[in-house]
Amino acid sequence: MMGRGGLSSVTLCVDGMTCGSCVQTIEKQIGGLPGVIHIEVSLEHKNATVIFDQAHHTPKSLAEAIEDMGFESSAPNTT
């Protein structure tokens, strides 16, 4: 079952994570959003790779969701 836009993958920069607990919190919170298929957060690279349904999200809306949690996040201009 695919949404209108189909699936897309994006790597977002995430700043402000310092430990494994921060990583888990983001994975749990963003991974629980509708339209998010998979998320992998890297503490070492300070980024998050998200596979999402384009009908629900854009890289910008995902970055905003992370910002809302209190971390700094930015969407890359191109994928």
Place this chain on the structure above:
Amino acid sequence: MATHEFFVDMTCEGCSGAVTRVLKKIDVKFDIDLPNKKVFIESDKDTEVLLETLKKTGKTVTYIGPK
């Protein structure tokens, strides 16, 4: 102005930093006690509003009561 005490399950500076950023957005005076996992907020806003804001961080939050 009332001070409200909350328990927030923070484990590191990244966690307290996240709490700091969400609270700054709603413009309240607050104090974070990381070792004891407590957040003190000085505000006349409804505790429900404060609770919702803290929950945005994805952490376990409990309202303890007025200080």
